[in-house]
Amino acid sequence: MKLAEALAERGELVQRTEHLKVRILANSRHQEGESPAEDAGQLLSDLDGALDRLEVLIRRINRTNSAAQVRDGTVTDALAHRDVLRIKHKVITAAADAASGRERERYGPRQLRSELTYISALPVSELRVSADDLATKIRRIDLEIQSVNWEYDLIEE
Structure with missing residues (x-):
């Protein structure tokens, strides 16, 4: 993977984490007797996965920038x-x-x-x-x- 591709993926992951945050907040409470539109617990799990990938990319990007x-x-x-x-x-x-x-x-x-x-x-x-x-x-x-x-x-x- 080229550095430019990693930078693009990093940008997409940052946007995805922001989008997940909005969805988590929107579904973290609901009225009794109603069900939320999405499972906030699953969204948190998705966020963890995205953040893990983001951390790996940031480390690799920083190492590459230091060597390039x-x-x-x-x-x-x-x-x-x-x-x-x-x-x-x-x-x-x-x-x-x-x-x-x-x-x-x-x-x-x-x-x-x-x-x-x-x-x-x-x-x-x-x-x-x-x-x-x-x-x-x-x-x-x-x-x-x-x-x-x-x-x-x-x-x-």
């Missing part, structure tokens, strides 16, 4: 770098929005001359360019990681 090479490091290194770039992108974009007064626009322009005016403390256009550059770097890293995901086989336990 991308650029000058491993996939794990690339994922860490991408995550940090995403955080930085989010902060820079929020700073540009705040400096441009985007948050205050909902109140409209000044109504009276006596109202306070606000001046940007940050260069908004430079922040936007920086955010665009970060977004490009993030996309490139994602593409490299996805490419590697189809090259490497999942490491056995």
